[in-house]
Each structure stands twice: as C-alpha cells, then as structure tokens.
Amino acid sequence: MELRQLEYFVTVAEQRSFTRAAEQVHVAQPGVSAQIRKLERELGQELLDRSGREVRLTAVGEAVLPYARAALAAVAGVRAAVDELAGLVRGHLSVGTVTSHDVDLPGLLAAFHDAHPEVEITLTEANTDQLLEGLWAGHLDAAIVSLGSETPPGLDVLVVADQPVVAAVSHDHELAVHPVISLDTLRGRPLISLPRGTGLRTRLDEACAAAGFVPKIAFEASDPQILAQLAARGLGAAILPRAFAAARPRELRVITIDRPALRGRLAFAWRAGGPTSPAGRALVSRARETLGVAEGE
Template sequence: MELRQLRYFVAVAEEGGFGRAAERLGIVQSAVSQQIRRLERAWGVELFERTTRHVRLSGAGERLLPEARAVLAAADHTARVAADIAAGADGVLRLGGIHGPGDRINRVLAALASAAPRLQVRLHRLPVARRLEAVRTGELDAALVRALPDEPGAAPGLELLPLWSDPLYAALPEQHPLSAAPEPHLEQLARLPLRLAPREANPPFHALVTGAFRAAGLQPVQGPEFSDLQATLTEIGTALEPSWTLFYEVRGLPTVPRVAVRPLAGLTVATSLAVRPGPPGPALRHLLGSLHAVAPDQLPGKGAAQVSSSRSSPLAR
C-alpha cells in the first residue's frame, strides 16, 4: 500500500468517478484505475461497485474510507511537523546543563520558549567528562560547561562557544587578617594551606586553579582534604589551623559561621557551550539566539567547565 493509492481512493470516493478524480489529481484516468485495482488486490476487497453508468463505494469501501482519510491526515500532519522541525519551530533539543548562578539559565530557557514555543528541551545533568562525550557521540546536541579554556585541545572533537564569566570566591576563617580584604589577591592567599579537590574530581577546575597559581609564579600550599563544599567550609570555620578554599557560585553564596567569603581579585570562571563542529541545526540556532539575548556582549563564537563527587558542592556542577 502506498499513500498515493489512498489519495486516489479518497478522490474517487469524493468525486464519484474515476474521470473526475483524475482531473482533480492532475493525472490520466488510467493511472487512477490502475492504482485502485492494485490497492484492491493488496487488501483483498472491492472498494467500488462499477457499472457502465456509475461508480459508487462498496460496503468495504464505505468502511475503509474514514480509515484512509485518517491515515492521510496523519501523514500530512507528520509532514508538517517534519517541516517545523527543519525550520527549528518544533522538535527536541537535548542539552547538557549546569546549575546557576542566579537565574541566568532560567532566562535562557525562557527566551528559548518564547522564540520556539513547540521546541521541547531535554535537560541532562551529567559529570563534565560524560557531558562532553555525549555531545561528541550525538547523544546531546550541546552542553554548557565551566572552566574549560577556549583553546585548541581543551575539548577534542568539539567547538567551545564562550558565553559568560563569573567570579571565583575564596572562603577563609573569619578571624584571619586576610578576611578584612574586600577582594583578596591570590598572592596574598598563597601561603595559606589550600583545600582543593583532587584533579580527578574535576580536571577542568583543577587545571584552572593550578594554572592561575603558575601564571602568578606561585605554588599552592597543600591543605587538608577537600570533601564537599559544606563540610569543607565547616572545617575551615572550626579548625585550629587556618586554611582556605575557592569555589564558584551555584545557588547563592553559602553562609557558614566563622567563615568569610570574598570574591577573588582578577579570577573568574568561564561558561561555554560545547557543540560539534559545523553549521548548527535549527534547534541549536534557536538556543544560540536565546543565549545571545541573555548575554549579548559575550556570545558569538564557538566555546567553555567543575565537578566533584558530591552533588551538594558547587565544585560538582
């Protein structure tokens, strides 16, 4: 069975004859008759009662006519949806997501919903390495990432679209003299033991921090183990020996007794969009447009990501 045979069947039924159906379809009458015969043989029923004076639906044809119309309507609807998907007005966008800070991600999604109301967004929370691999394999269409440098080799096989930058924060004992500085410099904190998550917990963020020390000609002093952010901040506030850690905001800045949180002078963490090379598809173009609407001064281009094993830590987002 072919869709054109169903169209011919419906046309003959509605026009009451093969000649008028052929005129409506813009083809010769013999082609209509031939395809109807093939359809009848395929189904094993007579669709029309034919005499020299008229053509009318048989009982089988009368029963099958609404089914044929439903199939054609479904096929036409599917074609319209496919056209909308090709234009980016419909479809599914599979996006690797991150948390916060603020409502920026929500504003991006709101702008996307306004630009393409029928575009469905599937947001996936994955560790950064898994997130990037999912974009490479096509499991995700794009992924937001933090702390990856916008340079060759940072995400092999992908392009990084720089989006925006957010400050890094230092957390240190409230009674430490450096807590009085509104924006302490890395050089000031360099001799204080640093609680930094191990490299395997989040390679991009670890590289960002150690790279900042190298660029300043400094070597971090290794402090006690970093577990998750809440536990680490609690220990910083209660330990006898001073230490510090650094992080980026996810859901607001934490407030912990006896701990001071200060923005680090001159240090930021970049957020980028990881995509496969080549021209973006229609759904991805809508996403890029929405990102541009939220961060108009920082997008264009193709570009940048931190996670620990603890889901409660901003270092794990």
C-alpha cells in the same frame, strides 16, 4: 526493511546491550530483539554476536552499521529540512549544565519552550568534563560549562560570566589578615574544593601544577554552598568564584589569589559550526540574544 529496525540495530551496536538499547528507545527488550531478528532474516545474515556477556557486531554487522547510520541520518535530515522550510521547529533538545551557577538557564529554556512548544527538552546535570564529552560525542546539543582561558577544540562558546577565583576563609583563619596572597601561599594548606572534573577544580590543579605542587584537598563537595559552609567553620580555604564568596561577608573573608591570578569562565557551549537540527540552531540563536557576558573584577 524498516527504519525502526535500523534504529534498534544501531542502538544495540552502540550500547552493546539489548537491555540498555531498549531503555534508550523506550521499547520492551523482546520487541527490540524481535525486530532485529526480523532484519537479520531479511538480510540472510546475523548482524550481532549474542554469545558473550556483551553484544558484539559480526563481520556483516560491522559492514552494515555505517549504512544504517547513514540511512537514519538521511531521514532525520529530510524531516529537519521540511520543518525548517515550513518555519517549524520540532524534535528534541538535550541540554547539559554544571551543578551551580548564576546563569538564568531555566529562563532561557522556558522562553524557548513558549516559542517552540513542540520541542521536547531534556536537561542533564554533570561536571564540565562529562558535559564536554557529551558535546563532542553529539549526545548534547548545548551545555553550560566552566572553562579556563582556552576554548576547548571543536566547540563554539558564548561566555556568560568571567570572574576571579579566590580563596575564602573564616574570619579567624590565619590567612584572613591578608587581602592578597600568592598561589604558593596555599602550598601544603588544607583546601576545600569542587571535585575533579569540574572547571574550577581544573583551573586550580593546572595552576598548582605550573607552580610545582599538588594542592592539598582536605574536603570536596559538588555544591559551592557546602564549600562555603566548611570554610566558615574554619576547616580550610575554599576555592570559589569571587561573586559567590563575596555574597557571604558575615561568614567568609575573601582573599585575592595573585601570582598567578586565577579566573573562571562560564560559557554556553555547542559543537563548532552549529547544531544540525533547526531546534538546536534556534536555541543557540535565543541564547545569543538573552545571555550576555558578566565580567567580574
């Protein structure tokens, strides 16, 4: 019995597909199949049911799976312990980030790479809800996410930006004469927003639901720059962080939203208790040293 056989078996069980598993472990599909067949012959039992469209565990496979995971975790723990005692940081880091922000994540990752060149780093871009799922599931070691006032359960966070969320309109828009509006003023008006799943959109949807209405989203885009351009053309009120909107005074009029005030936080997040690998702990430590809170008005 070999560790790679257990790794292939666990990956196929999780992916429910030999093809997806082979892509994940970077091995040709026939190689994955052959190693699992070899494992099954050694055990004298089939671990996987290959008869359906999706690969499923047999009863024996269900019984073996937790032990296979434990064996792989134990080996990873041995390697991590040796590296840590030797003062080395190796391995792999999976980092996630929301689409647009002012956090110097490239600088953080570049400095980390300079200090620990043997660590392989991958970066994934997604909406906050997807990144949170990745953190909870253990697929991501850390991520830049957009949050409201509450910290999601099971996570630790380092807040790196905290500022008001505002309405931004063209200078000839009917709301442009108002420096401050209530959230209810936006009821029934065409709004321009990031898509569902983003932190800023979640803040908007939650606040509107508390006020008793559903926001009328006329345009959605994942890039705040596009939202600003649409608002500048008079197509509605864009919901944006204050600093982003205020940086475009020629195109946009910034309107404070009050009663209730909306705020958005950007945070560097990781699983509560800290990452399990030395590389993950080293990244969190460096983030604590280099990323600070930037509060808005």
